[in-house]
Amino acid sequence: MLNAHEIAELEKRVFRYRFKQKLRPILGLSVLAISTYIIFYFFLCVDTQKDETPPPYESNLSTHSALPLLPLVSEKKQPLLLQLPRVETNVSHVTMQETRISNIPLPKDDFSNDPKEEKWLDTTLLPPPLMNENKEKSVIHIETKDVDTIQYLKERFDKTHNVVFALMLCEEYYKNKNYSESNKWALIANNLDAENEKSWIFFAKSKFKLGHKEDAQGALKAYLKNHKSKAAESLLQQMSIGASIE
Numbered sequence: 670m671l672n673a674h675e676i677a678e679l680e681k682r683v684f685r686y687r688f689k690q691k692l693r694p695i696l697g698l699s700v701l702a703i704s705t706y707i708i709f710y711f712f713l714c715v716d717t718q719k720d721e722t723p724p725p726y727e728s729n730l731s732t733h734s735a736l737p738l739l740p741l742v743s744e745k746k747q748p749l750l751l752q753l754p755r756v757e758t759n760v761s762h763v764t765m766q767e768t769r770i771s772n773i774p775l776p777k778d779d780f781s782n783d784p785k786e787e788k789w790l791d792t793t794l795l796p797p798p799l800m801n802e803n804k805e806k807s808v809i810h811i812e813t814k815d816v817d818t819i820q821y822l823k824e825r826f827d828k829t830h831n832v833v834f835a836l837m838l839c840e841e842y843y844k845n846k847n848y849s850e851s852n853k854w855a856l857i858a859n860n861l862d863a864e865n866e867k868s869w870i871f872f873a874k875s876k877f878k879l880g881h882k883e884d885a886q887g888a889l890k891a892y893l894k895n896h897k898s899k900a901a902e903s904l905l906q907q908m909s910i911g912a913s914i915e
Contacts, residue, residue, distance in 0.1 A: 676821070683833055832861040832868075839871045851875040866898055873904060877914055 819841055826834035835858035842851035852875035859868035869892040876885040889905040892898065907914060 679837075683829075683831060686831070686833055830861070832858050832865060835861060836865070836867050836871070839868070839875075843871060843875060846878075848875040848878040852879065864896075866892075866896070866900065870900055870904060873901075873908075874914055877908060882908060 819838065822834050822838045822841065825831070826838065835854050839851050839854035839858060842848075842854060851871060855868050855872035855875060858865060859872065862868065869888060873885040873888045876882075876888065886905060886908055889901050889908075893901055893905070904914070
């Protein structure tokens with residue numbers, strides 16, 4: 670039975686398997702796109718620099734026609750006093766305003782002896798009253814229930830048709846000593862990925878447990894013709910000497 674932690678680990682394994690399959694083409698396309706962009710940008714900068722280089726200064730001077738000289742117009746400058754407005758200052762008026770302003774009594778800014786002000790300051794500095802709140806703390810009970818492993822793996826395989834779930838079903842049936850179902854899911858996994866080592870191993874082990882020793886050995890020999898596998902070689906040797914297969 671799988672608990673919540675094992676289910677999360679299973680999802681991570683599936684994600685890693687899919688990510689490895691899609692990572693290489695994505696990296697190749699990214700490198701190709703970046704290289705194309707750099708080459709295009711380099712040639713574009715070279716062309717723009719060639720277009721923006723100005724011609725020599727001497728050639729510019731030769732192409733311009735000489736401008737006709739305009740006659741100078743002499744203007745009579747008017748005296749500066751005529752341009753500025755005349756300002757009259759009344760000294761006596763200014764002195765009268767200064768004396769009137771100086772005679773105005775200044776307000777008293779001493780608030781130290783004002784009892785009302787002291788009372789108002791004291792009340793503002795008081796802390797707010799404490800509120801008695803008796804709230805019951807809610808307790809959350811989390812119950813983890815075991816999930817039927819085989820049923821869960823079958824549902825995941827029906828949705829994704831991923832070889833990982835087929836191999837896990839094969840392994841679960843083999844642990845439960847249901848060798849016929851284990852052999853069935855080993856064939857399904859092998860049809861999805863014929864290069865997968867585990868599908869051949871579980872097929873041979875389940876066949877051996879079902880009493881088909883020759884079929885089990887033949888499958889291992891066929892796999893070892895094109896692949897190097899220490900697990901397959903060890904299993905074939907155990908079957909040949911009649912050792913117990915776990």
